[in-house]
Amino acid sequence: MKFTINRNDPLPLYLQIKNEIEMLILSEEYPNGFILLSERKLADILGVNRSTTIKSYDLLKDMGLIESKVGKGTYVIYEKNIANNENIFNEIYWDNYLGNYSFKNSINIMSKIMSEVSKENLISLSGGFPSKEVYPYDKLKQINIEILENNEIFFQTPVRGDRAFVLTLIKYLYSNKHIKLNHKELMVTSGSQQALNLLIQTFVNPGDNIIIENPSFFGAIHLFRKAKANLISTNISGEGIDLNHIEFQLKNNNIKFMYLLPNFQNPTGYNMSIEDRKKILYLSKKYKVPIIEEDPYGELYFDKYTPSIKSLDTENFVVHIGTFSKTLSPGFRIGYIAADKTVIKKLTLLNQFIDIHANTISQNIINKFLSKDFYNEHLEIVRSHYKLKRDAMVNELNKGQLTFQIPKGGYYIWCQLDKRISVDLLLKESLKNGVDFIPGEFFFNNSYEGRNFIRLNFTSSTKKEIIKGVRIINDIIKNMR
Amino acid sequence: MKFTINRNDPLPLYLQIKNEIEMLILSEEYPNGFILLSERKLADILGVNRSTTIKSYDLLKDMGLIESKVGKGTYVIYEKNIANNENIFNEIYWDNYLGNYSFKNSINIMSKIMSEVSKENLISLSGGFPSKEVYPYDKLKQINIEILENNEIFFQTPVRGDRAFVLTLIKYLYSNKHIKLNHKELMVTSGSQQALNLLIQTFVNPGDNIIIENPSFFGAIHLFRKAKANLISTNISGEGIDLNHIEFQLKNNNIKFMYLLPNFQNPTGYNMSIEDRKKILYLSKKYKVPIIEEDPYGELYFDKYTPSIKSLDTENFVVHIGTFSKTLSPGFRIGYIAADKTVIKKLTLLNQFIDIHANTISQNIINKFLSKDFYNEHLEIVRSHYKLKRDAMVNELNKGQLTFQIPKGGYYIWCQLDKRISVDLLLKESLKNGVDFIPGEFFFNNSYEGRNFIRLNFTSSTKKEIIKGVRIINDIIKNMR
Structure with missing residues (x-):
């Protein structure tokens, strides 16, 4: 059997054993007809009394999930599809219902x-x-206990994020990334992937031309493809990004956005020079083509910090996407977008119908983690x-x-x-x-x-x-x- | 001033005051030129020593955020857009960049x-x-402390959901909703809105005909509209849903899905009779048009429980969407989809690029809350x-x-x-x-x-x-x- 029991759990052992087996049966990991270990054998393996496993099996028998027969032992009698031979309608091929925008099974990478x-x-x-x-386990656990003082951690937050957390993020972006924001220029998201999704769903039409680094983050490539955007790849190499190619494209094609990961890029690890950041921002303004700057890794420098393009941008040509998934952990599902207030307003409208708001407890934990300066x-x-x-x-x-x-x-x-x-x-x-x-x-x-x-x-x-x-x-x- | 101080906080009062004012300045709630209360007046209002507020203001002066002049008092000198008159490029009208699928400001309802x-x-x-x-504050707080034993609560889960939580949900759906599922037929989502979004993005093409109750949940109406689906409204009234209209539509039009909220419907409170549920499932199978059954309210009956359509469905014509937002709280952002394994596989593929997975801490909390039978x-x-x-x-x-x-x-x-x-x-x-x-x-x-x-x-x-x-x-x- 695949499970272990926990002697510190207040739940009696016979109920723990019953619960584990029940779930294995209901989920069909133990399918109909599956023969269970005998009560004696299971008791030996788990190091419990035989009376304990007998109690567990009796409960499962009462529930109609297993039965015993002399000579055959104890086996599962639960079957999900009882009506398989019931009538003529009973077949549906879900593959026939897929939309044009669904993904192929081959991209099961993440x-x-x-x-x-x-x-x-x-x-x-x-x-x-x-x-x-x-990992700062102790500090996070401490914070997790502290936030319990506030009953509101169990309830909803505004779509744009918990108000106190938004203010903390503004302060953090100013001190850590030198990005100056008005309170209407920030939105909390469920991670940076969600942020990019909101942005693409709000702004990108099928056929829009997008300049993207070559190679680039596959999560972005797939979202742009799903939106049927036309990706124009600009090579990056040891010498940097090909700015001449970018200007040629901006001059000759109708480009909607540039999508860039200037800090320790995924996958290449390449870090755009401050000169190139200034030049690319200049091009963005000259041709009025906004930049989407994704920055999961910028704070993880080994040498020195390079200012983000957003911190050089005083006129909101740059949409900056950040996350705590790489510096802290992806389990929190917390990221943010810093952008012009028109952009934030539109993303907020959309998010009402996508995932409504980011997780409240996570927002509260990261708020405290930043406020106490544990983050730095x-x-x-x-x-x-x-x-x-x-x-x-x-x-x-x-x-x-x-x-x-x-x-x-x-x-x-x-x-x-x-x-x-x-x-x-x-x-x-x-x-x-x-x-x-x-x-x-x-x-x-x-x-x-x-x-x-x-x-x-x-x-x-x-x-x-x-x-x-x-x-x-x-x-x-x-x-x- | 809008803020309060907390004498139980280990952070010294002068730092608390400095932090609050700093955030109000950075977020421009106190704009450039804003005149602050004098140190003496602020100290009086907050009930602290004058030396405390002087310390706070001194720090803010060191940061270059405020200054004092005789006769004028103390005022904010922080300005976000320092470069407003810098060059000719500095205007971008983000409204011009919006995609065809973005929402109008008028639907700012949620x-x-x-x-x-x-x-x-x-x-x-x-x-x-x-x-x-x-609200079960005490039990949830207790659980919140118990889960801290497990360091994994801070990290990622599989896209389809935490494995233990998926098994608990299968058990719960069997005992509470009489829905029998194989472990490949369930996916955890960040709330039911996210579940519906994944489903629509995976299956619905522009122009697809969708039968929907009239009236219906506005979150669904807007998501279908965003996908450019064609909504066919079927009236519901005190007598129930108009099954004749539904069969007429199924017979004469190419319908992709029926979207239904049979339990205490939003907004009407209407509860579909068991007979109508059976009939509509029969029609679904006869015309091979799957049902999307959304069920946020089914467990909140005052009289008796009516089985969900999914529990009557043995051939996976029904996609069942559930959530803990109405029975427990929306702050957790936890819902689920129960459907054919082909559907679950496709939704998992998509979610890799949408929000990756639901919040880990919330999944762990609700898992324990269900396992301990606190939920019932x-x-x-x-x-x-x-x-x-x-x-x-x-x-x-x-x-x-x-x-x-x-x-x-x-x-x-x-x-x-x-x-x-x-x-x-x-x-x-x-x-x-x-x-x-x-x-x-x-x-x-x-x-x-x-x-x-x-x-x-x-x-x-x-x-x-x-x-x-x-x-x-x-x-x-x-x-x-």
Whole structure:
């Protein structure tokens, strides 16, 4: 049996056992006909009295979920679809009902990462998750208890966010990111993915031209595609973003937005220079093409902070999207948008019908975490922690044959492979050996361009795992040539 | 000054005062040039030493946010837009960038409700919020402390929901709603609005015909409109839903979905009979047109429980959307979809790029609340509490001239007015007298049909407020005739 019991739980053991089995039956993990362990055997395995398991089984029998027969033992008699042979109508093929904008099963990437990352024995270099080693558990737990003083944490907030939290965010954006905002220029969202979704749903029409970095964040690529936008890819490389290509596009095409991730970009780790930020803002104003600046990683610098484009923008040409998912944790689902008040107003209107407002408890927790200045303390800790991990990864990568640039912050190292090596085969072999990563193809509008790249994350695994994981990848590549 | 200080807060008073003023300045609630109270006057008002306020003001001066001049006093010198006269580019009209699918400012209804409801001195009969009088604060706080044992509450969950919570929901749906599900047939969402959004974005194409009750929930009407669906309204009245009209439509038009709220419908309070539920499910199967069944209110019956259509459906023609927002609180932002596994798979794919997953802490809290069976205890309490409030509202309404049917559960009483009375004028007068409600027009696809209706909520205000509020409305109507 897959479950464990908890002797500290006030619930009696026989009820705990009954509940666990009941759920396994109802969810059909134990399907109809499934033979259960005998009461005696289960009692032995769990280290409880036989009378306990007998009590549990008796309750399940009373509920009509299991029965026992001499010679056969105890087995499940629950069947979900009792009416399978009832009449002529009973078939529906849901695939026939899908809309034109639904996604193909092949892009199951984020789901896969989110469930795989927690698998035991897997060294995951794929996800974009923070480290659990230097997490401020004690401070967050303390705050979680403090906020219970306020009964309002259980109820709704305004669509645009809890009023006190909005004010705290304005103060934080001024002190941490040098972004000056009026209180009508900010909105709290359920993470930055939700923020980008609101923005695209409000502003982007099918066929709109969007300038996007090449490669870029796949969550953005897929949302723009869903809106049937036309993506115009601008290459970024070690030398920076191709500003000449951008100006050519702005001059010759009708461009709706530029979508940029200037700080320690996902996937490349590339950090746009302050000069290029100023130039691109100048182009934005000259051609009246607004910039969507996504900034999940800007505060995770190892060297020095580069001002966000939004902080250089005094006329609201820039929409700035931020999140606490990378610096703190994605579990809170809290992000924000800083933009012109017309934009915020329209996004608020839409969000009434999308998810109404961000989670109240999370807003209250992060509000206190910022107000007490725990956030900046935490940033200092993770910056040096991630720098050590980056160094470990770089050091190990240097022993192999992948080429890469050393990122000065953020989460990722972007590696190029010899053209003769198949990324698919490399991933297959790596998984066999207990390591995963993300193939480059997911980050390009034209996936073929990513065929010789892989993205490695250096934040969520331990230093020891990182070294082991990279060593395994290096060895596989060595043997493939 | 608008703020209060907290002597129990470990933060020194001079820092509390400085922080409050700082936020008011950064958010421009105290604009550039705004004259602050003198240190002495502020100290008097707050009941602190003058040395405290002097310390606060000194810090704000160091930050360059305020300055003092003899004769003028102390005033704000912070200005957000320092570069207003910088160059020729500095204008952007964001309205020109809006997409074809963005909402008009006129539908600001939900936002308005969410911020107005908490206004002091307003008796709100408009919102759809639970009572704060019989709320299980102690149990939820206890659970909130218990979940802190598990560090994982701070991190991500799978896109489809926390695994343990999904199993608990399957068990709960079986015992409370008699819905049998396989574990692949359920997904956790950030509230039911988010669930409906995922569904519509995945399945509905522009021009698709959708059968919808008339009147219906405005959150659904607006989402279908945003997807450019064609809404076909079927009247509901005291006698029930017009099944002949539905069958006529199913036979003669290409219908994509039926969207129904069979339990204590919003706004009418109407409860579909078990016979009609069976008939409509029969029609769904006969014409292979799936049903979207939204069920926020089903457990809030005052008389007896009516099985949901989903519980009668053994072949997955029904997509069932549920939420804890009405029975517990909207602040948790937790809902779910129960449907065919193909549907769940597609919604999971989409949600990777929408809000990724529902809040982790909320999922853990509600998981424990259900597992400990606190939820059913709570339901019993609110059912009798809301029944008393409904009775109070009915009793008071009987003294006036509005016509209505008595709902047997849920949140609302739907009232019809004499045709000569203007709802706009009634609302204006009511607001002047400190009472609000929602005009009927918001609940009709053709808003004109709602011109003689208003929706009154009987759950969130106290019994005393309800009686006073209805009395005020009755009096206004009396004087209008």
